[in-house]
Amino acid sequence: MLSIDHYTNLNLKYNPFSFLDPEKQLHATVPRFDVGVLADEIRNCESLFLEFFGKKGHGKSTHLSMLILSYLPNAEYHRLKQADRKYIKPTSNILAIDSFQLLSLKNRIELMKNQKILIYTTHLSHRSGMILRKDKTYKGFNFTTMDLELAALQKIISSKIELARLNREVSIPKVKQSYLSALYNLYKKDIRSIEAALYSEFLNPRSTCYEL
Amino acid sequence: MNYRDALSIHSKFEGEFFSCDEPIIGELVVHNNSNELVKIEKITVNLEVIHQGKGETDQVILDDLVINDYASIGPDETITHPFEFKPSYNVSFVGLAVTQNISIKTVVDIAPETEKLLRKKALGEKKILSFLGGMFIPDFYDETPVKVVRGETNYEIKKAGGTIRPGVDSAKSIMIYSLIILMVLSLFGYFLSDKQIEVVYVAIALFAVICVVTYVLKIAPSCKINYILKNVEGNFYEAHLELEKGKKLKGMSCRLVGIEEVTYDCGSSRCTSSETFHESVPTNVQQSSENTFNEVIALPEISVPISISNNDFDIIWKFEITMTTANGSALKGSAPIELGFEKERIKNPNSKNDNHFF
Numbered sequence: 001m002l003s004i005d006h007y008t009n010l011n012l013k014y015n016p017f018s019f020l021d022p023e024k025q026l027h028a029t030v031p032r033f034d035v036g037v038l039a040d041e042i043r044n045c046e047s048l049f050l051e052f053f054g055k056k057g058h059g060k061s062t063h064l065s066m067l068i069l070s071y072l073p074n075a076e077y078h079r080l081k082q083a084d085r086k087y088i089k090p091t092s093n094i095l096a097i098d099s100f101q102l103l104s105l106k107n108r109i110e111l112m113k114n115q116k117i118l119i120y121t122t123h124l125s126h127r128s129g130m131i132l133r134k135d136k137t138y139k140g141f142n143f144t145t146m147d148l149e150l151a152a153l154q155k156i157i158s159s160k161i162e163l164a165r166l167n168r169e170v171s172i173p174k175v176k177q178s179y180l181s182a183l184y185n186l187y188k189k190d191i192r193s194i195e196a197a198l199y200s201e202f203l204n205p206r207s208t209c210y211e212l
Numbered sequence: 213m214n215y216r217d218a219l220s221i222h223s224k225f226e227g228e229f230f231s232c233d234e235p236i237i238g239e240l241v242v243h244n245n246s247n248e249l250v251k252i253e254k255i256t257v258n259l260e261v262i263h264q265g266k267g268e269t270d271q272v273i274l275d276d277l278v279i280n281d282y283a284s285i286g287p288d289e290t291i292t293h294p295f296e297f298k299p300s301y302n303v304s305f306v307g308l309a310v311t312q313n314i315s316i317k318t319v320v321d322i323a324p325e326t327e328k329l330l331r332k333k334a335l336g337e338k339k340i341l342s343f344l345g346g347m348f349i350p351d352f353y354d355e356t357p358v359k360v361v362r363g364e365t366n367y368e369i370k371k372a373g374g375t376i377r378p379g380v381d382s383a384k385s386i387m388i389y390s391l392i393i394l395m396v397l398s399l400f401g402y403f404l405s406d407k408q409i410e411v412v413y414v415a416i417a418l419f420a421v422i423c424v425v426t427y428v429l430k431i432a433p434s435c436k437i438n439y440i441l442k443n444v445e446g447n448f449y450e451a452h453l454e455l456e457k458g459k460k461l462k463g464m465s466c467r468l469v470g471i472e473e474v475t476y477d478c479g480s481s482r483c484t485s486s487e488t489f490h491e492s493v494p495t496n497v498q499q500s501s502e503n504t505f506n507e508v509i510a511l512p513e514i515s516v517p518i519s520i521s522n523n524d525f526d527i528i529w530k531f532e533i534t535m536t537t538a539n540g541s542a543l544k545g546s547a548p549i550e551l552g553f554e555k556e557r558i559k560n561p562n563s564k565n566d567n568h569f570f
Contacts, residue, residue, distance in 0.1 A: 001472075001489040001516075002306040004359055013357050014311050018264035019476070056478065082482040099477070166357075168220070192478075199266060203308055 006205060007164075010212070011172050016164035017199035022065045022079075028159035029066045030152050032059065033141065039071030042094065042117060047135035049112070050119040051100070051126060054143030057192025060121035061098050063141075067119070068096045075119075090114040100126065148189040154180060156191065157198070173202075173210040218246040218330050219285075221354035223257075223295075223316040231363025232553055236297040238358075240318060244285045248330065251323035255279040258317045259297040262355075263525040265310045266485050267476025270523045274300055274314075301553050303360050305517040307472040309485040310525055312517055313357045320352040362515035362553075369449050369511075370519075370550040372441035378535050378545030383430035390422045433537040434545075435459040441531060441549065447511045453533070455503040462536040464505055465494040469546065470516055473526040490516050494534060511551075519550045 007014055020028065042048060052060040061079075068077045075094035080086060080102040087107050088097065100108065100120035111118055112129035130138055157175055165172050175198065187193040201209040225238035240257060244250050259275040275297040285291055295316075305312040322330075398415030405411050435456040442450045451466055470490035475482055490512065497507040520527045532546040 001308075004304040004306055004361070004515075006306045007311070008357070008359075013315075013355065014262075014264050014313060018311065019267050019269045021269050082477050196266060 002203065002205075007202075008166060009205070010202075011166045011170045012161070012164040012202075013166050014164055015199055015202050016160045017195040017202060020160075020163070022069055024163060025062060026066060026069060027163055028156060029062050030155045030159070031063060031066060032146055032148065032152065033063075035063065035067050036071060038139075039067060041139075042072065042119070045117070045137060047116045047133075048118070048137050048139065049130060049133060050117075050139045052119075052121045052141045052143060053123065053125045054146070055190065056123065057190040058143035058146075059148075059189075059191055060143050063143075064096060064098055064119065064121050072096070090116075092116070094119065096120065144189070146189070148191070150181065150184050153184055153191070153194070157194075160195075171212055173212050175210050176208075179209040215330050215333075216352075218248075219243065219250065219320060219322075219352040220245055221318050221320060221352055223318065223354070223356040223358075225358060229359045229361050229363075230300075231365060232301050232303050232360050233299045233363065233365045233555070235299055236314075236316075236358055236360075237295070238316070239292050239294045240279075240316075242285060242291045242293075242320060244287055244289050246330065246333070247287045248326070248333070249284050249286055250330075251284045251326045252282050253321040253323055255282070255293070256319045256321070257295055259300065260315050260317050261300070261302050261520075261522070262313045262315050263310060263474075263522050264313070265474035265476070265525065267478060267483070268474050268524045270525055271317075272522055274298070274302075300358075300360050301518075301555065302520070303362055303515050303517055304357070305472075305489075305527075307489050308487040309474050310472040310527070312520075312527070314360045315355050315357045318354045318356075322351065362512075366447040366554040367511040367518070368443050368552050368554040369441050370552045372439070372449075372531060372549040374439065374547050376437050376439060376531075376533050376545040376547050377434050378437070378533055379430040379434040379543030381545060382543075383426045386426050386430070387423060391419060394419050429541060430543060433539065433541060434543055435535075437533060437535070437545070439531065439533070439547070443554075444508055447513070448508050449511055450506065450508050451497060451531075453497060453505040455505075457503055459503065460538045462538060462540065464497045464499075464533060464535045466497055466507075466509070466531065466533045467492045467494045468512070468549075468551070469530045469532050470512075470551075471526075471528045471530065472517075473528060475524045490514075518552045 042050070052064055054060060068075050072094055075096050076091050077096045078086065078088055078098065080097065080099040082102060084102065086103070088103065088111065090111060094117045095111070095115050097120040100122040108126070109132065112126065113132040125140060127138065127140060130136055157180065161172050183194045183197055201207045220243045221241070223238050223240055230236055236259060257277040257279065258273050260271045260273050262271040263269065277295055279293055281293065282291055300314045302312065302314060304314055394415045398412050401411035402408065438454040440452045442452070444450050453464065455461070469488060471486060472489050473484055473486045475484045492512060495507060495509045497505040500506045517527045519529050529549050529551040530546040531549045532544060534542055534544050536542050
């Protein structure tokens with residue numbers, strides 16, 4: 001185990017790349033499209049099938065969280081975990097589900113058929129489910145192919161470090177540009193893997209990946 | 213001015229460290245950096261244990277305080293309000309998989325008219341992101357970690373008794389892994405060798421040999437050990453171990469092992485990150501009769517976290533026995549125990565029974 005001063009010596013409250021609760025995560029989210037405009041579209045339609053799909057670690061859950069917590073707070077929002085065995089019934093509200101693929105096939109079919117406004121994240125697109133719906137209004141965001149620029153990644157990383165800051169008057173570590181570029185070239189848009197690598201570096205008090 | 217910069221909030225404490233059995237005393241400081249009168253609805257202050265790790269975060273509220281004493285805070289004014297929370301009986305811990313912080317979390321809930329005023333100001337200064345930030349997360353928030361250590365508090369084993377069979381768990385692992393490896397190799401061999409069934413027979417024979425060797429080295433020399441761990445005055449516990457009758461050993465030692473674990477979703481599966489953060493020095497246990505062993509052993513002297521289970525976070529303590537068999541081989545086995553802190557026991561003054569504590 002590390003010294004209890006390990007992070008306070010870096011002027012941090014905790015490892016900046018540990019998992020953040022959704023409210024904190026909002027402060028460190030750099031959206032890759034206009035979430036506000038999307039929210040307006042959702043509010044103005046009667047029926048919509050909206051999915052965020054793509055590989056793990058590419059920002060689907062983060063963007064869904066921002067959309068719901070910031071713009072659609074009255075939506076019914078379920079963040080599913082692998083260990084859950086939930087059955088979610090259709091609702092008259094907007095229904096948002098993180099990790100739609102964790103529901104049973106029967107549940108997914110019922111929701112695709114009967115849920116008026118359905119928003120979810122998933123690994124593989126369920127667009128074929130449109131066949132079950134009367135209204136064919138569909139919108140999909142493919143996070144695997146969506147661009148993530150190095151500048152946006154830098155902003156995410158520095159926001160997370162800033163969130164973990166302990167004392168405003170004292171400086172905080174900054175990840176070296178060369179190291180971040182190397183991670184970006186290695187992992188491309190897989191932000192989760194980049195953050196996992198940074199998590200390990202910040203465990204090391206003698207790491208050369210950051211400077212004060 | 214950014215919306216978020218309108219108020220500065222932090223907690224100050226008496227002293228740099230707190231012992232886990234000490235109340236946490238400090239004061240909350242809220243400063244208004246803006247030129248506006250900030251109307252306050254309420255201030256909520258919680259003492260929390262916060263667990264953070266890869267892929268998960270969770271918290272437990274230990275104590276809370278709601279402050280309704282302040283209706284507003286003027287421009288450039290500072291509010292200071294003392295607080296005293298009950299002892300945390302948990303310690304700060306920085307592990308490789310899990311961080312356990314004891315923190316003061318403060319939320320200053322401001323009146324809607326002040327929210328609008330501050331947002332308008334941010335918009336007027338063309339701080340659009342700040343305006344939006346104020347719209348969606350209007351309240352002001354701070355989280356200040358407190359350094360909490362063991363101090364002079366003694367650890368205590370809460371629940372410990374059962375049976376351990378050293379060597380059996382590792383024997384099971386050896387047999388399962390060798391079965392899987394041999395199955396895969398035999399399938400490859402079968403198809404690569406033009407479906408020669410002899411390849412499969414060889415794999416089966418190899419597995420049988422591994423089972424026999426494992427049995428001879430691990431299972432046959434092992435035995436059931438019944439154990440009871442009792443707390444002893446001071447930071448000690450007594451281990452009482454009873455062997456199956458007729459078993460002879462060259463020696464036995466035991467120790468405590470602390471493990472930190474976090475389980476999280478990683479894509480479409482669940483992953484567990486697990487690290488051993490503490491291994492006490494093995495202590496030889498003295499034989500007191502034909503099949504019993506007893507020893508008084510020290511509990512951890514350094515500040516380590518106690519057993520805790522907070523959804524996907526676990527601090528697990530294990531009692532591990534190493535027995536040296538008659539033929540000199542060392543077999544290990546362990547069982548989970550619950551390690552806590554000794555809390556001050558308050559005697560009921562009306563109780564006639566001296567042993568009646570609560």
